[in-house]
Amino acid sequence: MDIDVIAPVEFAGGPNGVNIAHRFLPGAGPTLVFLPGYMSDMDGGKAQAVLGWAHEAGRACLLLDYSGCGRSAGVFADGTLSRWRDEVVAVVQAKVLSDVVLCGSSMGGWLMLLVAEALGDAVAALVGIAPAPDFTDWGFTADQKAVLAAGETLFEDNPYGPEPTPTYPGFWADGQRLLRLEAGIAFEGPVRILQGQRDPDVPWQTALRMAKALRSDDVQVSLVKDGDHRLSRTQDVALLLRTIAALSTGA
Numbered sequence: 001m002d003i004d005v006i007a008p009v010e011f012a013g014g015p016n017g018v019n020i021a022h023r024f025l026p027g028a029g030p031t032l033v034f035l036p037g038y039m040s041d042m043d044g045g046k047a048q049a050v051l052g053w054a055h056e057a058g059r060a061c062l063l064l065d066y067s068g069c070g071r072s073a074g075v076f077a078d079g080t081l082s083r084w085r086d087e088v089v090a091v092v093q094a095k096v097l098s099d100v101v102l103c104g105s106s107m108g109g110w111l112m113l114l115v116a117e118a119l120g121d122a123v124a125a126l127v128g129i130a131p132a133p134d135f136t137d138w139g140f141t142a143d144q145k146a147v148l149a150a151g152e153t154l155f156e157d158n159p160y161g162p163e164p165t166p167t168y169p170g171f172w173a174d175g176q177r178l179l180r181l182e183a184g185i186a187f188e189g190p191v192r193i194l195q196g197q198r199d200p201d202v203p204w205q206t207a208l209r210m211a212k213a214l215r216s217d218d219v220q221v222s223l224v225k226d227g228d229h230r231l232s233r234t235q236d237v238a239l240l241l242r243t244i245a246a247l248s249t250g251a
Contacts, residue, residue: 003048006055007063009071012094014087021071022064022091025051029098030124031060032244035088035115037106037132039165041070046105046129049237053244060098064091077153077166080174081107085114092119099124101247103240106132106202106229109193109210113180116187125190125247129240130229132202133185133210136175139201140167148172159200160230181206181213191219192243194236196227 007023014020023042032054034047041047042063054061066084067074088111092100101124104112109131116123132139140148147154148169155164191214195207204223211219222243227236 001052001055003051007051007061012091014067014072015090016067016074016083016086018067018074018087019072020064020067020087020091022062022095023051024095025054025059025061027054027058027060029060029096029100031062031092031096031098031100033062033064033088033092033096033100033102033115035102035104035108035111036066036069037108039069039076040105040108041065043070044105045232046237046240049241050103050244053241057245057248059248060096062092062095062100064088077168078170079168080171081111081114081178082174084111085118088115089118092122096122101125101127101244103127103129103244104131105129107135109133110135110175110178110180113185113187114178123187123189126187126192127240127243127247128191128193128195128207128210129231130195130199130202130207131193131210132206133213134175134179134181135202136172137179138203138206140172145172181209183213185210185214187214188216189218190247191216192247193219193221194224194227194231194239194243195221196224196229196231196236198226199229201229
């Protein structure tokens, strides 16, 4: 599969005047839309696997980079959930003519809830991969929150790369305004959640909290006992693709 042939990189103007990089694969709907995690982009393994599956299945698929990430313009430090939500909505509305299935990884799993709220009935289903809704609340200590509330940037060790992971005060404050686990999630379609129980970043109980918060009764949580946060091993990706395929057939 030559990804640059079947879905070349394109650019669309975002709501803040920033060009958003994306790949769009035409095909049957609902269109699969993959939302990567914090500091990730559409070149990640899971995003590429979803695009590959869509190509083989004849399904439409949309990958994208948030502003300040990957090939998109902008500055990462300016990124917030609200900004990235609006960018996703703008690209979806520009490229997709049918319903969508949102697939969100980690932070992307929180973002997919916000995008689903914005797109309403256009969203057919949700697939969360170690989704991390409300992590600005449960993911930081009281001391760390105090640093962020004072307008300072927080830097933490990054287990996935050499550079420390920054959390900017604007991102944190915006996240605190968008908490959903206690307020409830007004989505009534099918939802599938994949969660590793050896995830050091997102407690597996968060998946159950999310399931409870969802209005939908069609919610299934798959716990992978030896799974980590990324769920990017061959067997984990296979589970993701089986989950997407089952949603496509109504199973």
